[in-house]
Amino acid sequence: MQSQADTKPAQGSRIWHPDFPVRPACFPFFYGWVLAFFATLGVCASMPGQTIGVGVFKTRLMEVLGLTSMQLSVSYMIGTFLSALFLGAGGKFFDRVGGRKALVYSVAALGFVLLGMSFVDRISLLAAYIPVVNFRIWLPGFICLALGFALLRFTGQGMVTLASRAILGKWFDRKRGLIIAVSGAVVSLTFSMAPLSFEYLIRDVGWQGAWQVMAAVLLLVMTALFWVFIRDNPEECGLEMDGGASSKPRKMNPDAMVHRDFTRPEAARTFAFWAFTLMFALSGLVITAFTFHILAIGEEIGVSDDFILKLFVPGAAVSIVSGIAISWVTDLSFIRIKYLLCIMGISGALAYGCVGFGTYPEISWLHVLGFGVSGGCFSGLSIIIWPRFFGRQHLGAISGLFMTTIVIASAVGPFLFSMADSFLGNYRIAFIVSAFFAAALAVAALWADNPQRKLVQG
Numbered sequence: 001m002q003s004q005a006d007t008k009p010a011q012g013s014r015i016w017h018p019d020f021p022v023r024p025a026c027f028p029f030f031y032g033w034v035l036a037f038f039a040t041l042g043v044c045a046s047m048p049g050q051t052i053g054v055g056v057f058k059t060r061l062m063e064v065l066g067l068t069s070m071q072l073s074v075s076y077m078i079g080t081f082l083s084a085l086f087l088g089a090g091g092k093f094f095d096r097v098g099g100r101k102a103l104v105y106s107v108a109a110l111g112f113v114l115l116g117m118s119f120v121d122r123i124s125l126l127a128a129y130i131p132v133v134n135f136r137i138w139l140p141g142f143i144c145l146a147l148g149f150a151l152l153r154f155t156g157q158g159m160v161t162l163a164s165r166a167i168l169g170k171w172f173d174r175k176r177g178l179i180i181a182v183s184g185a186v187v188s189l190t191f192s193m194a195p196l197s198f199e200y201l202i203r204d205v206g207w208q209g210a211w212q213v214m215a216a217v218l219l220l221v222m223t224a225l226f227w228v229f230i231r232d233n234p235e236e237c238g239l240e241m242d243g244g245a246s247s248k249p250r251k252m253n254p255d256a257m258v259h260r261d262f263t264r265p266e267a268a269r270t271f272a273f274w275a276f277t278l279m280f281a282l283s284g285l286v287i288t289a290f291t292f293h294i295l296a297i298g299e300e301i302g303v304s305d306d307f308i309l310k311l312f313v314p315g316a317a318v319s320i321v322s323g324i325a326i327s328w329v330t331d332l333s334f335i336r337i338k339y340l341l342c343i344m345g346i347s348g349a350l351a352y353g354c355v356g357f358g359t360y361p362e363i364s365w366l367h368v369l370g371f372g373v374s375g376g377c378f379s380g381l382s383i384i385i386w387p388r389f390f391g392r393q394h395l396g397a398i399s400g401l402f403m404t405t406i407v408i409a410s411a412v413g414p415f416l417f418s419m420a421d422s423f424l425g426n427y428r429i430a431f432i433v434s435a436f437f438a439a440a441l442a443v444a445a446l447w448a449d450n451p452q453r454k455l456v457q458g
Contacts, residue, residue: 018236021228030243032171038229040183042103042164044190045222048114048214049156051288052191056198060207064121065141073414075142079149080411083158084404090159091400098232099167104223106159111218113151118211120144158403166399169387170233173241176384181327184379185320192316259455261391267398275448276385277402279341279441281409283378286434289413297427301360318372326380338448344377345442349435356432389450
């Protein structure tokens with residue numbers, strides 16, 4: 001039984017009332033489908049704050065700020081660490097103000113951060129007049145970039161992503177698998193096109209102009225769309241999850257039955273929370289490092305830049321198909337979600353092992369399969385599990401803790417792999433270690449039962 005603690009209509013100013021400026025209950029079809037579209041658009045809007053969106057600006061930032069690759073990696077790590085410190089508070093903010101306000105404010109904040117980042121070279125010149133900051137010639141640019149990355153990662157990868165996914169999880173229950181599958185496919189396609197699209201934009205208007213164009217789109221278009229169409233939950237609009245009772249009775253998946261809401265401390269004390277969170281964190285760590293050092297890794301395994309970059313295309317295709325399959329089977333009555341987590345660990349171990357031990361291009365198909373299935377599991381499970389395992393009342397706070405762990409992992413990923421290359425002479429050993437961790441987590445997943453089951457059994 002779902003909690004009703006978050007079902008009251010928004011109070012206060014009329015501009016935030018659930019029926020203004022459009023009334024969801026008046027739509028001729030379930031408004032959740034509209035919500036799903038804009039929540040997916042919200043995840044896509046986070047791209048400028050994701051590693052896949054930042055990577056194309058790397059060489060430009062190094063040139064204008066006079067930083068080395070290692071210095072840029074460290075500033076990125078520090079900035080991401082700083083952003084992670086505030087994500088817990090961000091999750092509580094989501095629970096307090098609701099998804100609509102949280103997403104609108106976060107997208108607007110991301111737009112202002114991008115606008116500020118477009119002037120980071122000029123800001124660093126001003127910072128150079130501060131005596132302590134100009135201790136080294138590269139230090140002003142390093143500090144400004146680290147602070148900029150902190151804001152960029154907190155708003156983009158952190159709050160915009162958290163709010164979009166958490167909202168989506170509040171509107172669907174029985175149909176959640178289908179919605180996540182479709183949403184994940186759209187996000188995967190959009191993200192796979194981001195690096196090339198951003199690169200073309202940079203060539204047309206420069207790196208500063210590119211960030212300014214993105215800022216304008218977020219501030220003038222996205223915030224307005226999310227204010228008009230996003231709503232926190234169906235109950236505040238006089239609706240029900242999934243659009244009401246299903247006309248076809250069916251056996252419920254025990255993993256989809258919520259008996260009570262967990263608080264964030266209660267969720268953090270469960271084995272299942274950390275089994276899932278650490279698996280996703282490992283995936284984020286490796287994928288971020290792989291994306292950040294992609295060309296150097298390609299050179300190490302003996303393939304051209306074009307070859308290693310083109311592996312993203314079939315990988316995205318596999319990720320979409322596997323994500324749809326994973327999301328669909330979570331709705332089946334006999335499926336235990338912990339076994340799907342096990343599949344994610346096995347596929348991750350396969351992918352990382354390919355880079356660590358494999359000979360390219362012969363093993364490329366296994367590389368694509370491993371990364372694709374692992375990515376599909378990530379997109380298919382990351383939104384589904386939290387409302388099913390812990391309920392909806394404290395979804396923002398629980399998602400905030402989850403996102404904090406993911407962001408910290410993504411922060412250290414590029415740095416750890418840089419250290420492996422610097423001290424051990426290659427990136428392969430880092431992938432081999434990651435493969436062993438993925439295999440160990442796949443085994444641990446066998447004990448990651450839904451905590452709601454214990455409430456019934458106990």
